[in-house]
Amino acid sequence: MPAREWGVRLRENRFFGNVFIRSLGAFMLLCSVFSISQQYAIVTTSADDSAGLRGIRSVDTANAMILVGQNARMAEEMADEFTSQSEAGSETWAASEVSAANSQATSGPGEHPTVTTDAPTLAPTAKPTPAPTPKPTPPPTPKPTPTPTPAPTSKPDEAPKKPKRIPEPRQAVKKGTKGVLMCMHDGILELGISLIRELRCLGNKEAIEVHHCHDLTRSSVDLLYGLDDNIQVVDLCERFVAHKVLSSDMAKSFQSYWIKPLAVHYTSFEELIFLDADAVLLKDPAVLRSNEGYKKNGTLFFYDRVISSNQYFNKRKTNAKGELEGPTYLHQWLKNFDYKRFGLKREEPSPALKKSFAYRGKTAHEQDSSMLVINKSKAGKAMNVLWYLITEHRFVYEFSWGDKEAFWLSYEFSHTPYFFSPYGASVVSATPNKDMERHPDTLCGSLAHFDPTLDASAPPELLYVNGRSLVDPVPFRLNKLKLLQPNLVFDMLPTHVTPRQERRAPSGKPEWPE
Template identity: 40%
Template sequence: MPIGISLIHELRMRGNRNAIHVYHCLGELSAQSQRLLIDTDPLVLIFDPCTELVAEKNFTVELALDFRNFYLKPLALYHTKLKDTLIIDADCILFDDPTKLWQTEEYKSTGTLFFHDRVITTTSYLNGRHYYYAREESTLQELLRTWPYSDFDTTYNLSAYVLNSVSYNMRSDHEQDSSIVAIDKRRAKKPMEVLWRLITHQRFKTKYSWGDKENFWLAYELSHTPYSFSPHACAATGYVHENETRTVCGEIAQYFPTMDKIPKLLHVNGNALINPYRKTNPINGYSMALNSTRLDELLQHIPKYISPRSIRESTLNIPRDKSIPNECNYVDGAEYVPEDFKSHLQWRIQKTFDIASALDAFRQIYT
């Protein structure tokens, strides 16, 4: 909750004045939490599509419970009546108003703008390995080959993008980072039909995605609808690897998807940089005990380095051995973070802690 509320403040601080729709599933947000969100900004609206779909008998309760996770994001996209949409993770740290993405040539052309994920070269998710008539193929290749195209009045016909992608060519487990997704729903009728099939059926059959992220671009690819990715590779912000001085390791960062001479940082997907609560398990468990030492810890560990803007290419720099963690951009270069990076991180961290402290005091009074 503190991270989400601080994101609302950050959006307004960046000049954004659009409606903000917050989604939850089967009453996940308490009445108190909903009131806090609504009181934060007059343009906040809260939706529970799971409860609606169960009431309409389009979901069983069991199926709805499977959306109390990352998959709520594509369900929110399917549900929303907004036209120009941005799906934004609560732990995004914004360095510009993300609605500027709607003004890019890519978005104007296709009504989409997607961002690339890290390149991770194991054999899972999109890059899982299978055999088809004694020929090895990846999970992505299998999904594209076996998709029921006729159900959507299409045929097997792969785009130039996917044929040249690192994931299709078995060089990475992942293709899309979904921390920010831009979609014009006016041009998304067929992709939304495919998206519904992916998130309500296919994901239970095929393990092709870590969380929700691959479903967005796949909905366009499988429906043969044009789509756009940023030309830039995913960047990293954090520390320089001790044995590889041209390798930055840390949180995902994305540059604004233009070819301007001076690169502009758009956002960092930085839960670990701003979360006031300590992680208690590797997936998504946190201790709700607020500790002032955590604030000092976050302020002291604001990243100093970022990998430079680079073009996403099929020729990749692959680590020589497993000593380079997955969160590293191997030999992509290392630069100091932009001038306003530290001061903005300090602002977001402090804002998040102020909100967490207020919530903690409220709980102590009323429990």
């Protein structure tokens, strides 16, 4: 069978469920934003509400309410059925998976993010066998315990030993090239493939580079090449190890979120758009290159949730009384950064940084790196600083949850202009978590971002949603998807999204003046 025909058949069988749910998710969001459907509403801000609470504008019909009630009862009956059939107990939707504190993925920054599509198979119950009579054994000879490798320090006031400097490879940027950049591993291959098909359906015809670090099998690579004629799959770690840029041990450390900035540094695209595999697009991201902020500065970044915690770049010392004191790690870092290494002089922080919540110590999460739009011809020395952050400084201090803060910090430290969307992060509802029933003024689902137009009078237009809740919204595994009625899956998709608004303090807290 020809490779292309084999690839097409395998895609249709293996990824039908994933693409079906992704399509439903995109359709539902379009209904929410443009008010096409009368069964969905948008969370809006009431200008007359002195308490600052948000109201709900709903145009549900009586028939829709009846249908929703029927669907909810059917969902409960099916959940009970799953519970009775499962020997180990039912699988439930964990509220922590939609917690506002976990904005990127369910795995930690040092782990490789994965998407599980199959439930573990329980081993058959074996008949009990009598335990053998234990034989007396001499006590084992104690072995010397090896000294563990020290982890990166989390105390900003300490001066840990600097890791070995890794020479930066030459960047070969091809003038005039534009393309889409992704990073994948076998655990999220389904998401990545459906995203590629989604891009093509939205009219994007640009070249696509898929980067990985020893974690795509040969069959996965063949599947990607059979999907589209304009795709290149790159094993970054294999290339860097072969050219003796990275050691094998160092390369393994990029089997994580940190593969993303490594790919951004490596790619030859002059104008790149990086996308996480779980991004659900509502328009072709190539239109963002016409944004005035991007054309002027060469970047377009998006904000993360506002989470005020004493960690990462927002870390401060704790005195004997348990009180926070002194400057944040970011302020110390700006003062002590080795600017001379890059041929730079220490300067005042940029106006953009001084206005940011990060600089004012109001958040430990500044950037959402699920989408990046970068013109490398305008990056100055930002790529040089980025190489330093991902190969050295991240082993000295954990300044970020994963990779996401490395991008804007590279531009700030290199004195290179950068541009953030004028709007803060929005959030979709977590329907299985019953957001609209339990706390309709606060949604706890995945991040969403509106088109970052500089024209505030332009109607809000949802750009994309970052998160698994749209492509895997059900509180059970995809191998049980065939047991569900289509309307039940449809009813579990997010139905609401918070409005487009400037970045602000979290609900219940006073606004922070600039």
